[in-house]
Amino acid sequence: MKPLFLVGYMAAGKTTLGRRAAQLLNVEFIDLDAYIESRYRKRISDLFAERGEEGFRDIERRMLHEVAEFDNVLVATGGGTPCFFDNMEYMRHRGVTIYLAASVQTLCRRLSHAKVKRPLVAGKTPEELYEYITEMLNRRESYYRQADYRFDADGYESLDSVDEAVHRLAVLMQNPAYGDGADEI
Template identity: 50%
Template structure:
């Protein structure tokens, strides 16, 4: 199979954007952070879009941009944490590219998301056990979608080199 694009999926805070930027350098491909793309396309922050329009409208707009980027070649796409879980988004991603689920434990995710630098509408005001419980519940809801990825990789163990090896073993990268 020729790989023309790579979709990085996983819970918020799993490192999709960080990995995507590193893979861009390693593979020499373009990189799109879907959250940044959303904000550029709709000329507003995701937080503001949520506040003004609600999650349902956000998910519909997010689906539109997934179909927009799904045809770009030689592109690594870091999706939002919920993106694969709505409509037929995971099927669209699987049909148009290699999907990689960056899997992390609830504890690792909570540690990453408790940082004051993390400003995310769905976890605003949550900390400690409340954050752990929220992540655990959301992760159990989302994992059936994440588990449909073509590759499931332990984000606690693999470094960028490991992800590059997985990608290369999954098929021919488009040149």
């Protein structure tokens, strides 16, 4: 099976949905950020601090190319991964991309209630968080929309709804036309 890449903003559900989908499909799940941390034995925030964004994005690109060579893999990318270099074009060439699209309201709610605070949004007031996410989505949306498929990520908040979404994804991937169109799923 061609690699499957989940793209979208932080808190869209790439890791949650991806992990469950990989189990159902009996493929390996890779969270690209966790993969980078494992390979470099440093946290993403430390790599950013040491190398700057440009240095980190170069590492991210090289690790993306590495995992894209694996068979039977589902990769949850970082929120910025498709927005740098030719990453989105490369992922589309190597496999199938799915954009997990979530509204600003959903992303704000998920990030506000997350047990682990993400460094880019830690300490922001609800108003600042809303403005920040709106601005970042405006910058990144054109990259995300290049995905082969768009998946409405607003609709799953419970385990049952995640399982329903995973089953829809599994049906898509078992379809003979898998990867042949830019459709809503």
